[in-house]
Amino acid sequence: MPIITTAEHNKETLRRFHAAVSSGDEEIISRTIDEIVHPDVQVGTPLPLEVTGTAAMKEVLAVLRRAFPDLRIQIEDVIAEGDRVVTRNTVTGTHRGEYMGIPPTGRSITYKEVIIARFTDGRVAETWAVVDVMSQMRQLGVFKGPNA
Template structure:
């Protein structure tokens, strides 16, 4: 990957996270259509049958129903080869059903790492590691350590 490609890919992933943080479904959908390949491979196990950008839009819709004020703060961005990695801190207030948990009104903060492989300037494949245990503890499902 050239320096210009690395800069452009990093900017595209930042743009994706910024769109998610707007909470605006139209902006999120438009941004996904522009920066994500339609047949993106999502390597994180998901409890849905759809694939590609439609799966990504569904997952984000679920998150926004559960945490309407969700915000992704990028801590680090690293580019190597055709991949860009972001280490993020995510915050939100639990105001809708999430993973079978009724709204608690609690604010949560958790960490995630997203790896995106780029092809032709668009996100073609993703892997995400989300601290779900931290989410569950903060929502009262599991006791805090």
């Protein structure tokens, strides 16, 4: 039986997180967060949040899922080093709810993101996200340019 390294375990944990988000099932998403994310997780997001820890992570995802109920994350690359795992993703969804003050447009969008997660004791303890918001805004018609 092959030995699973900490890095491989952490990579699989982050894959599991992305799969849960892509499932569209709020119960699966919530349960997965409770299982694999540290209760006091530090969530690096530009969204103003009134909550912290796993509640903050659930709120960020709830905002995205309300705006893009068919949100899907396709992992392009997974890289692990030490206690960190990075995924480079392509995200798709249809704009069906308010997002960053923009009323629903019904437009399908595709954008890139990079997620960095730091692990402690096998659980996500901190996250940072770099999201191509400019591409989102162009595709939603806020800015002129490619995909507008």
